Amino acid sequence: MVLSKLKMEASNQPITKDIDQNKSDFKKAFEKCSDIVFREMNSHRKIRILLIYVDGMIDVELIESNLLKPILFEGQAQGFGAIGDITNMCERELYSGLQVKKLSDFDEIAEHILKGDLAILADGEGVACVAQVKKVPTRSIEESTSEPTLRGAKESFTEDIRTNTVLIRKKFATTKLKLEAIKIGKLTKTNVVVAYIEGIVDPNLLDEVLARINRIEMDGIFESGYIEESIEDTHFSPFPQMLNTERPDVVSAEIMEGKVAILTDGTPYVLVVPMTFWSGLQAPDDYYERFLYVFLNRTIRYFFSLFSVLLPSFYIALTNFHQELVPSKLMISIAALRERAPFPTLIEVLMMEVMFEGLREAGIRLPKTIGPLVSVVGALVIGEAAVRAGIISSPIVIVVSAAGIASFIIPRYRFGIPLRILRFPLILLSGLFGLFGLVAGIVAILIHLVQLRPFGMPYLSPVAPIAGQWLKDWWIRWPYKITKNADQRRKGGNA
Incomplete structure (x- = not known):
C-alpha cells in the first residue's frame, strides 16, 4: 500500500535541499504509518539533520555509538581535510562499522527505509545518506524438521x-x-x-x-x-x-x-x-553412510514407494476380477471376512483412503503435542470400530494401512503427495477394468514422466534416456573412490 502510493505520487522524484520540504514529502508518503520514526536534531556545527527509519527494524545501539556520537559531539575525523557536508562524511565512510551510500531518488530512499535502513537527510543537501543498520528479529539456526538425518549437518536455513x-x-x-x-x-x-x-x-x-x-x-x-x-x-x-x-x-x-x-x-x-524423479526418492543420509547401507536403504525405499501406490489397486483387481491369481485358501478367507460388508470392495477402499488422508492432514494441522496422537489413535479407533460394525472388512483396513505407512518412507514429503494423488485414479481404473485398467494407468503415468522435461532435463534421467556416467548414483551409490577413478579414466580417454 505504501509503496504503491510512493510510486503514484513521487515516481522518479529527487529530494530537495530544503529539509522541511523533504520531511513534509516523506510524512505525506508515510501517512498513517505509525511505525515510521522521524527524528530531527542538530549536528556539532548546528546543521539540521533528519533521521527516518522503521521502529523495531534498526540497531539503536549501533546508531548511537557509530552515528549520533560523531555527528552531535565529535565532528569529522582528523587527517581527512575539510569536509563540507554530512553526506560527504558518509561517502568517505568516516562512520566506523556502518555501510553507507548516497541516494537522491525519493522512491529509492523510501524503499531502503521500508527494508530496515536508516535515511539521513541534512539541511541544504540534495542527497540522502542511507546506512545499513537493520536488526530484524530472526529465528536462530536449528535442525531441519522436514528433512531429519541420523548423520550429517544439523543446521537448516532460516527466514533471513x-x-x-x-x-x-x-x-x-x-x-x-x-x-x-x-x-x-x-x-x-x-x-x-x-x-x-x-x-x-x-x-x-x-x-x-x-x-x-x-x-x-x-x-x-x-x-x-x-x-x-x-x-x-x-x-x-x-x-x-x-x-x-x-x-x-x-x-x-x-x-x-x-x-x-x-x-x-x-x-x-x-x-x-x-x-529429476529420482531426486525425490534420495535422502541426505545416502551420501553420508557407507555405500552398502545406502544400497539397502534405497532398495527398500524404491520398493515401498511402488508398494504404496499399487497395493490398493492391485488388491481390488485381484479380488474383483482375477480371483484365479489368488491362492484358494487366501481367497476363501477374504470372502469370509467380506461376507458382512455392505459395500463393494472399490467403495470400501475409497472410503478408507479418504479417511486415512483426512487423519494424515489432521495430524499435520493440529498442534505438535496432540497431532501425532490424534492421527495414530484416530486411525486405530476408527478402523477397529468400522470392522466391528461391519461397515468395512478387515482386509481393506490392512491393505489401506499398509499402503499409507509405506508412503511414509519417502524422504521428501512433497514428493509423496503426487504418489498419494495417483493412488485414487489407479483405484478407480482397477475397480472398473481390473488388471487391464491398472496396467493402462501405469503406462499413462510412465508416458507422462517420459515427456516431462523441467528446464530441458528429462524427468526420468539418468534412466530414460540412459546416461551412463550418472547411473552410478541412481540405485547403487558406488564408493567415492571408485567413482572418482572412473571419472578420471573417462576424462583421460576423452583427452
Whole structure:
C-alpha cells in the first residue's frame, strides 16, 4: 500500500535541499504509518539533520555509538581535510562499522527505509545518506524438521536470506560461487538470490532460470512457492518440477552438480532446478553412510514407494476380477471376512483412503503435542470400530494401512503427495477394468514422466534416456573412490 502510493505520487522524484520540504514529502508518503520514526536534531556545527527509519527494524545501539556520537559531539575525523557536508562524511565512510551510500531518488530512499535502513537527510543537501543498520528479529539456526538425518549437518536455513547465503558461502572457498540478487514483487520488493557455480552450471540453464524469474509480475512474493508456480514448465503435472529443501548441505551438493538454487527472503525453503524423479526418492543420509547401507536403504525405499501406490489397486483387481491369481485358501478367507460388508470392495477402499488422508492432514494441522496422537489413535479407533460394525472388512483396513505407512518412507514429503494423488485414479481404473485398467494407468503415468522435461532435463534421467556416467548414483551409490577413478579414466580417454 505504501509503496504503491510512493510510486503514484513521487515516481522518479529527487529530494530537495530544503529539509522541511523533504520531511513534509516523506510524512505525506508515510501517512498513517505509525511505525515510521522521524527524528530531527542538530549536528556539532548546528546543521539540521533528519533521521527516518522503521521502529523495531534498526540497531539503536549501533546508531548511537557509530552515528549520533560523531555527528552531535565529535565532528569529522582528523587527517581527512575539510569536509563540507554530512553526506560527504558518509561517502568517505568516516562512520566506523556502518555501510553507507548516497541516494537522491525519493522512491529509492523510501524503499531502503521500508527494508530496515536508516535515511539521513541534512539541511541544504540534495542527497540522502542511507546506512545499513537493520536488526530484524530472526529465528536462530536449528535442525531441519522436514528433512531429519541420523548423520550429517544439523543446521537448516532460516527466514533471513543473508543468513542463508552465508550458510552456503561458508561451504565453498572459491570465487566461482556466484550469488546474483534480484528483486521481485511490485509491493514487497522481495529479495531473491540465484546461486550457482560458474564453470559448472550450464549457461543455457542459468539464462533460462534468470529469464523466467525476471518475467514474474506479481504484487507480492511471500514464499518460494510463489516463484515455483510462476516459473515451472507445466502446472497440471502432479509431480514437483523443482526440488525444495531447507538443508544447506543439500543445496551445496546440488549446485556442485551444475544445478541452480533460488533463495527467497522470508522463507527457509530453497528451490533447486532442475529436478529429476529420482531426486525425490534420495535422502541426505545416502551420501553420508557407507555405500552398502545406502544400497539397502534405497532398495527398500524404491520398493515401498511402488508398494504404496499399487497395493490398493492391485488388491481390488485381484479380488474383483482375477480371483484365479489368488491362492484358494487366501481367497476363501477374504470372502469370509467380506461376507458382512455392505459395500463393494472399490467403495470400501475409497472410503478408507479418504479417511486415512483426512487423519494424515489432521495430524499435520493440529498442534505438535496432540497431532501425532490424534492421527495414530484416530486411525486405530476408527478402523477397529468400522470392522466391528461391519461397515468395512478387515482386509481393506490392512491393505489401506499398509499402503499409507509405506508412503511414509519417502524422504521428501512433497514428493509423496503426487504418489498419494495417483493412488485414487489407479483405484478407480482397477475397480472398473481390473488388471487391464491398472496396467493402462501405469503406462499413462510412465508416458507422462517420459515427456516431462523441467528446464530441458528429462524427468526420468539418468534412466530414460540412459546416461551412463550418472547411473552410478541412481540405485547403487558406488564408493567415492571408485567413482572418482572412473571419472578420471573417462576424462583421460576423452583427452
